[in-house]
Amino acid sequence: MAHDATIVWFRQDLRLEDNPAFLEAVRRGGPVIPVYVWAPAEEGAWAPGAASRCWLHHSLQRLEGRLEKAGSRLILRRGAAWDELESIARSTRAGALYWNRRYEPEIRRRDDMVKGRAHDLGLAVKDFNGALLVEPWEVTTRQGGPYKVFTPFWKAALDRLAPAEPVTAPRRVPAPESWPRSVRLESLGLAPRPDWAGGIREAWAFGEDAAWDRLETFLDASLDSYCDGRDQPGRDDTSRLSPYLHFGEVGPRQVWHAVQAAAAGRGSNAAKRGAEKFLSELGWREFSYSLLYNFPHLPAEPMQEKFAAFPWKHDAEAQRAWQRGRTGYPVVDAGMRQLWKTGWMHNRVRMIVASMLTKDLLISWQHGAAWFWDTLVDADLANNTQGWQWTAGCGADAAPYFRVFNPVSQGERYDPAGDYIRQWVPELAGLPGQWIHKPWQAPPDTLREAGVCLDDTYPSPIIDHSEARDRALAAFERIT
Ligand SMILES: Cc1cc2nc3c(=O)[nH]c(=O)nc-3n(C[C@H](O)[C@H](O)[C@H](O)COP(=O)(O)OP(=O)(O)OC[C@H]3O[C@@H](n4cnc5c(N)ncnc54)[C@H](O)[C@@H]3O)c2cc1C
Structure with a gap:
């Protein structure tokens, strides 16, 4: 010994x-x-x-x-x-x-x-x-290379997946006779000065115990409704485990076993379906890590080489409006303000805001990834790179470039009553659901009654979406 x-x-x-x-x-x-x-x-x-x-x-x-x-x-x-x-x-x-x-x-x-x-x-x-269910070098194609498409990757991963049972920590940890020098946590300068992080502290509890509370709350309240609820930003049906997973306050093996146990314990089809879908989202995390490991240039360069020649625009004003949640598209602005205040944004809205930046505004995905990197509490090089390249259409197994998210119909579909908008864009809270995703089309009386004055209390759209869509498709044609 x-x-x-x-x-x-x-x-x-x-x-x-x-x-x-x-x-x-x-x-x-x-x-x-x-x-x-x-x-x-x-x-x-x-x-x-x-x-x-x-x-x-x-x-x-x-x-x-x-x-x-x-x-x-x-x-x-x-x-x-x-x-x-x-x-x-x-x-x-x-x-x-x-x-x-x-x-x-x-x-x-x-x-x-x-x-x-x-x-x-x-x-x-x-x-x-x-940190992972499978090592990035363990899941390979028949030819021995990395997968570039999620579905076969996850199928192959599931075939070999047998995450070990989690091991509990000892109650006492053997200490040395004398401890080496340590600096004080405050001296690392991690806590913001001046303190702008009240919104983050209000939105989150930190550390290992908080991660377990979060996981248990999710399993009790949302596992059964995860399949339907996970796309609706106004509901609290996703786990919000991303920062805990990023910092390793909980590991994916623990999550895997807890989810399987909850689904088995409940025995319902809804729980089984919810568990399968949720674990496949953990699968996207595994896939992102496999991509980052096997293609280490991805944080800086597109997976699809032709995108290196894409005619991105420089538009500091539009970029700033996007960052600050002042684009005039309520669902985009709600997402960007949720991010600014709490350090987190719902996945559906991440896709919508990323599509707005890269396709409507033609600003490169690297600018978006950098902003997310600074503002997300779950900023994760593998997931962030993959998420941005997926939405911009230049990644592995990405949404095709011509899939341009329509910020109005996305809002109407996934936030039909406008709850998410009312929470994050309170100046629009008085608008009826019919107009809340497109206030510039609302009748003047309706705007007046809701206390909305366009270009004063809330901006008009900084770009016309259907024109922007045509412009994006034309730009894409130049590289194909
Ligand atoms: C443009 C863009 C940028 C993104 N940047 C990040 C990032 O920096 N860090 C990050 O963790 N996720 C990122 N994602 C993925 C996803 O949005 C978040 O993981 C998810 O919203 C976290 O919320 P949750 O924990 O409630 O997710 P749940 O739905 O509860 O999912 C459980 C876990 O699965 C993983 N996961 C879920 N969706 C994805 C996905 N699409 N890709 C990879 N892993 C996923 C996460 O670890 C998540 O915590 C990004 C997505 C997009 C479109």
């Missing part, structure tokens, strides 16, 4: 339950030294954005709390990851360094470097899968 310490390098796996690196470190015997290193410079162009940093602050605080309850600590450092890990390893005479894998290209390069250096220092290094 080993008596030297094991360093557990926490990254996007901010939980103790079913955390393979952490649990293996405990199993190895000897003291366990949990460490988090804030090293944004090592993430290349994709250092966590402002909303993600805010989430990370709270998530680390919760992890610290959980570790302290178990008689342990979270050692916090900032700087180059290897320099910090090396100094901790030397000062504690640690014998091993464990972590859970990440899949972003810059991080993989950094981790390879750390692995080499740690070996040279004589540490036993092990990395684990704490």
Whole structure:
């Protein structure tokens, strides 16, 4: 039995339950030294954005709390990851360094470097899968290459999928005799100054316990209605687990087993259908990771090469109107304001706003992806890249470019009573459902009674959708 310490390098796996690196470190015997290193410079162009940093602050605080309850600590450092890990390893005479894998290209390069250096220092290094149901290299076509289409990918993944039962964390974590130096969480500068994040704190609870509360609420209240409800932004029928999954406050294996158990326990067809659909959404997450791993250029370049020549426009004013939720299309503005206030946006609305940017306004998907990156609490390089390329029509298995979302009919279909608009665009709340998705067509009396004055209390559309659609299709023809 080993008596030297094991360093557990926490990254996007901010939980103790079913955390393979952490649990293996405990199993190895000897003291366990949990460490988090804030090293944004090592993430290349994709250092966590402002909303993600805010989430990370709270998530680390919760992890610290959980570790302290178990008689342990979270050692916090900032700087180059290897320099910090090396100094901790030397000062504690640690014998091993464990972590859970990440899949972003810059991080993989950094981790390879750390692995080499740690070996040279004589540490036993092990990395684990704490983030995915299947590794991105495990699901391949008959020819051995990666899948580029979701349905066969997920079918092949399901054939080989047998997620291990989640493992519970020990109540006590063995501590070293003396702890290495740690900086204070506040000194990492993750919490925004000045504090603009009240909306995020109001909308979310952070950490592992909150992730479980969220999951259980979803399973109790929404699993049965997920198939029908998941597309309606005015309802609360999706899980909202995305930031917890991104930061690893809950892992997909845990979610998988909890969903299967809930569906089996209820035994109804609705629960079975809901579970299948929900797990296939987790499948999209797996697919996105497979794409990012196998095509690491995707965050910067379109999957379909012809799109590199697409005649995108530069229109700072329109881009700003889109960012601020002032396009004059209520469903778009509602989504962008939900994002700005809470750091999250409903999936259906993400597709609508992304279509508005890339097709109506002809502004490149990279600009949209960058804005989401900064403002989403669930900003995730694999999912965000895939979501943007899908909507822009340039990705693997993407919506075809000629599928231009109509912001009025999408609103009328998925938010028929206008509840979502009333919540996020309160200046339109007095309009009847018939006009709430197209206020510029409402009769003057109706507008007056609702207290809406176009171009004063709410903007007219910044672009005519049907003209924009024709313009988009013409632009597309130039590259085909
Ligand atoms: C333009 C665009 C950008 C996006 N950017 C992100 C992002 O940065 N981070 C992110 O996690 N998701 C992103 N998505 C995917 C999706 O919108 C969110 O995962 C989802 O809205 C999160 O809400 P939820 O947890 O309630 O989802 P649920 O419907 O409850 O789904 C459960 C989980 O499955 C995964 N999932 C669901 N839909 C997708 C999808 N289409 N692609 C990949 N995984 C999915 C998520 O991890 C999600 O938490 C993006 C989609 C689009 C169209």
